[in-house]
Amino acid sequence: xxxxxxxxxxxxxxxxxxxxxxxxxxxxxxxxxxxxxxxxxxxxxxxxxxxxxxxxxxxxxxxxxxxxxxxxxxxxxxxxxxxxxxxxxxxxxxxxxxxxxxxxxxxxxxxxxxxxxxxxxxxxxxxxxxxxxxxxxxxxxxxxxxxxxxxxxxxxxxxxxxxxxxxxxxxxxxxxxxxxx
Amino acid sequence: xxxxxxxxxxxxxxxxxxxxxxxxxxxxxxxxxxxxxxxxxxxxxxxxxxxxxxxxxxxxxxxxxxxxxxxxxxxxxxxxxxxxxxxxxxxxxxxxxxxxxxxxxxxxxxxxxxxxxxxxxxxxxxxxxxxxxxxxxxxxxxxxxxxxxxxxxxxxxxxxxxxxxxxxxxxxxxxxxxxxxxxxxxxxxxxxxxxxxxxxxxxxxxxxxxxxxxxxxxxxxxxxxxxxxxxxxxxxxxxxxxxxxxxxxxxxxxxxxxxxxxxxxxxxxxxxxxxxxxxxxxxxxxxxxxxxxxxxxxxxxxxxxxxxxx
Numbered sequence: 439x440x441x442x443x444x445x446x447x448x449x450x451x452x453x454x455x456x457x458x459x460x461x462x463x464x465x466x467x468x469x470x471x472x473x474x475x476x477x478x479x480x481x482x483x484x485x486x487x488x489x490x491x492x493x494x495x496x497x498x499x500x501x502x503x504x505x506x507x508x509x510x511x512x513x514x515x516x517x518x519x520x521x522x523x524x525x526x527x528x529x530x531x532x533x534x535x536x537x538x539x540x541x542x543x544x545x546x547x548x549x550x551x552x553x554x555x556x557x558x559x560x561x562x563x564x565x566x567x568x569x570x571x572x573x574x575x576x577x578x579x580x581x582x583x584x585x586x587x588x589x590x591x592x593x594x595x596x597x598x599x600x601x602x603x604x605x606x607x608x609x610x611x612x613x614x615x616x617x618x619x
Numbered sequence: 620x621x622x623x624x625x626x627x628x629x630x631x632x633x634x635x636x637x638x639x640x641x642x643x644x645x646x647x648x649x650x651x652x653x654x655x656x657x658x659x660x661x662x663x664x665x666x667x668x669x670x671x672x673x674x675x676x677x678x679x680x681x682x683x684x685x686x687x688x689x690x691x692x693x694x695x696x697x698x699x700x701x702x703x704x705x706x707x708x709x710x711x712x713x714x715x716x717x718x719x720x721x722x723x724x725x726x727x728x729x730x731x732x733x734x735x736x737x738x739x740x741x742x743x744x745x746x747x748x749x750x751x752x753x754x755x756x757x758x759x760x761x762x763x764x765x766x767x768x769x770x771x772x773x774x775x776x777x778x779x780x781x782x783x784x785x786x787x788x789x790x791x792x793x794x795x796x797x798x799x800x801x802x803x804x805x806x807x808x809x810x811x812x813x814x815x816x817x818x819x820x821x822x823x824x825x826x827x828x829x830x831x832x833x834x835x836x837x838x839x840x841x842x843x844x845x846x847x848x849x850x851x852x853x854x855x856x857x858x859x860x861x862x863x864x865x866x867x868x869x870x871x872x873x874x875x876x877x878x879x880x881x882x883x884x885x886x887x888x889x890x891x892x893x894x895x896x897x898x899x900x901x902x903x904x905x906x907x908x909x910x911x912x913x914x915x916x917x918x919x920x921x922x923x924x925x926x927x928x929x
Contacts, residue, residue: 533645
């Protein structure tokens with residue numbers, strides 16, 4: 439009985455310890471760029487939340503849509519109101535995993551592949567994208583660049599502005615992580 | 620007692636693996652807090668139809684606006700002889716408005732004018748005092764609007780005429796207005812507009828100072844098309860109304876109904892109004908045309924926004 443009890447306690451403690459494998463970032467930078475015949479569109483936010491578990495290799499991102507800043511405010515209003523509908527779908531969220539067996543406790547730069555589900559505009563799609571993870575003295579940096587097709591997330595572009603808005607946008611991600619205490 | 624221990628143990632055993640299983644990393648950021656962000660796009664444009672909306676321009680944005688009101692569709696001046704008013708224009712306003720900051724807009728306009736005065740030049744200012752927030756901490760949006768209008772028309776030789784200008788200030792009129800607005804959900808927006816119009820020179824028994832209450836609304840029924848309505852109740856003295864009635868002039872409350880279509884940087888309004896004028900200084904105190912007598916007209920507002928600040 440006592441042994442079982444201590445086992446349970448041990449498991450609990452181990453579970454707690456696992457939390458120390460989690461690194462988080464509250465100011466991840468995300469930007470996107472699209473190039474269409476009439477207009478280049480660029481927007482950026484540094485209010486992304488992200489976490490990474492160096493043991494399980496789980497990766498998480500969450501970005502408030504309405505924090506993306508555009509140079510043209512009218513464009514920003516249209517982005518929120520007509521395209522991303524940030525009232526209804528306030529966040530973009532990614533839950534995934536690093537596929538490679540990399541030891542993120544050691545300093546170094548690791549090219550990785552991340553696979554997971556990305557939810558934008560209420561529509562989830564699976565992605566498998568390349569990125570880079572750099573570990574230096576207990577700090578982790580992750581970067582990635584990938585393409586999102588707006589149609590994949592049911593974001594409709596009216597034919598009238600089809601020359602202003604590209605169908606595929608390039609998304610860049612940059613996050614600096616610290617261990618969660 | 621043993622039983623109790625057993626229960627605690629099994630509970631612990633259940634919890635432990637759960638803590639170890641692939642965790643939901645999102646949980647470490649806590650629950651989504653209700654956002655304090657400002658509500659955007661209560662109205663799509665700085666005007667509802669005739670009425671101001673609570674919206675101002677973003678810093679560095681230039682809004683080029685054209686408002687056109689045709690002649691009466693029906694009644695004595697309408698019908699097929701004027702192609703239902705299309706042959707006539709009662710008022711045309713061309714304006715440039717500019718966002719000095721995200722809250723402060725300034726503008727100039729030229730309007731044909733419809734009422735006692737024509738050939739109007741307007742200077743306007745608009746200031747966003749309060750923005751409604753998503754968490755309802757600020758439940759209403761409040762914007763202040765003011766303008767000064769001068770007529771450049773020739774003074775009438777008749778000293779009794781309203782358009783006889785003994786001094787420059789006789790050519791001036793002013794509007795001060797508070798726009799109180801709220802967006803309900805993502806489809807319905809309403810506005811209340813306590814208004815004050817001051818005209819330096821008015822006719823006999825007319826009022827230099829007039830208060831009015833406006834209401835406006837927008838009902839969005841697709842992403843880019845909305846129904847817009849605005850209506851004003853000017854508070855004209857009974858004595859003034861009675862006098863003008865003896866002169867065969869009756870005043871009506873201006874009512875506008877229209878469709879708003881938005882495409883990128885354009886906002887296009889197709890509307891019907893009984894009022895003939897486009898400026899508050901005229902359509903609030905000087906509307907003498909009635910819906911019920913066929914004296915309503917086609918009109919359109921076009922807004923084209925340019926981002927200059929960047």
